[in-house]
Amino acid sequence: MAKFKITDQQQRRIRRKQSNSIVNAHNPHRGEKLLQSGELGPEQTGLVSTRYSNQVDVVTSPTSTPQRCYLRSNLDSVVTGDDVIWCPGEPYGVVCAVLPRKTQLERPDSRGKPRPVAANIDRIVIVIASEPRPHASLIDRYLIAIEHRDIQPILLLNKVDLPSDNKLLANNLAKVYRELGYQVIEVSARSCQGIDQLKMALQEHRSVFVGQSGVGKSSLINAICPAAETPVGSLSEAHTKGRHTTTTATLFFLPEGGQLIDSPGIREFGLTHLEEQDIVGGFTEFKPYLGHCKFRDCSHQNDPGCALQKALQAGKISPQRMQSYLLIKQSLSND
Ligand SMILES: Nc1nc2c(ncn2[C@@H]2O[C@H](COP(=O)(O)OP(=O)(O)O)[C@@H](O)[C@H]2O)c(=O)[nH]1
Ligand SMILES: [Mg+2]
Ligand SMILES: [Zn+2]
Structure with missing residues (x-):
């Protein structure tokens, strides 16, 4: 058993090493240092498959093994689904740039x-x-x-x-x-x-x-x-x-x-606060009637000359969608 015992000095060294690795994991300049080390592979494109607190996994094809990467310190947001420019490395690569997003x-x-x-x-x-x-x-x-x-x-x-x-x-x-x-x-x-x-x-x-x-x-x-x-x-x-x-x-x-x-x-996306002006525009069948109410600040409820209510009466808008519209609008004040 004796040979498995470690001395105080060894214990201190292990502790120092462990705390170093924790510091490194949270160091925003780790990516910079790796890039400067010259030990990384050439720049290439990749896809972020998972975002962790300060690292990401990058893949290059459906079958490639995800490679854990640090981020360059100037990148403010990198998320799952981002196309990126990155340099592979062992055990860590570095993401250098994020390509423009089509949607987020x-x-x-x-x-x-x-x-x-x-x-x-x-x-x-x-x-x-x-x-x-x-x-x-x-x-x-x-x-x-x-x-x-x-x-x-x-x-x-x-x-x-x-x-x-x-x-x-x-x-x-x-x-x-x-x-x-x-x-x-x-x-x-x-x-x-x-x-x-x-x-x-x-x-x-x-x-x-x-x-x-x-x-x-x-x-x-x-x-x-x-x-x-x-x-x-x-x-x-x-x-x-x-x-x-x-x-x-x-x-x-x-x-x-x-x-x-x-x-x-x-x-849970979509269950968050909605802005008043976005709500009516989200009902696609309402669009032809918008701007046709008698009053510009029409509440689309009991106001005279409401184009939406007229469309509802004419069966062009379903009662269920109208009810849902008013319900969502009402929930704004409770959000
Ligand atoms: N009868 C039936 N039950 C289902 C079906 N799909 C899911 N469930 C059951 O519905 C419950 C919730 O399913 P889950 O996939 O966890 O729902 P989630 O909360 O939306 O992810 C589980 O008990 C499932 O077994 C289905 O097509 N038919
Ligand atoms: Mg589930
Ligand atoms: Zn109206």
Whole structure:
């Protein structure tokens, strides 16, 4: 046993080494030092597959092993989905530059300031199910949040296998959004009905799943992307809710081509504060009537000469969407 004992001096050296490595891990100039060391490979392009507190994983192809990288100190934000210029190295590479983003999703940090969490997404899959009971205004909040961004929404009605009292409600919702021109896909993560159609819709795109807890997001993500290994059941998400710092967004490659970015932080995207002027613009079928109300400050409720109310009466706007609009507007004062 004696030879496994370490002297006080050795113990001190180990402690010093350990604290050094902690200092290094948090040192913003670590990237600079590595770049200056001349030990790194040549600059090349890559894709950020995971963002950690001050490092990222970079991949160069769907099959490449992620390489852990430090960031150059002048980079203010690098997120999952960013295309970057980086230099590979053993054991750490360095990200030198971030290429311009086409789109980004944000969520509020602990001070309420919006921070990007994922970049270059072009599909948002809004998942609903008959259980838990779907709410039209929740769907509309997501639609408003992605309005003016180059992101296409897909409404996914999951659990079509499940007998439920809300089935009619869920089917009616699917019908309303289909008639508005949104892509609606009906699936069951359990029976796999519609899963092939979902895979086709996501092929060659970069997507995220959003929606209420319990609708089956994790089950669906596992069905289309087994590598994600997302825990199923409401407990796993209940644990991570509200813990802003531990939300790591990870990018997975879909077997059919394209990628999926998953994190509880992104799944809650769209549930944050909305601005008054953005709300009405998020209802696509309202657009032809905007600016046609008698009064410029029309509340679109009981005001005389309201073009939206007229469209509602004429059956051009569904009562459910109108109700949802007024509900979201009302919630602004409570947000
Ligand atoms: N019957 C049925 N149950 C499902 C389906 N998809 C998910 N579930 C169940 O719904 C619950 C919540 O699923 P989960 O994937 O964790 O939902 P998440 O909170 O949105 O990620 C779990 O008990 C799943 O087994 C489905 O298509 N049909
Ligand atoms: Mg889940
Ligand atoms: Zn009006």
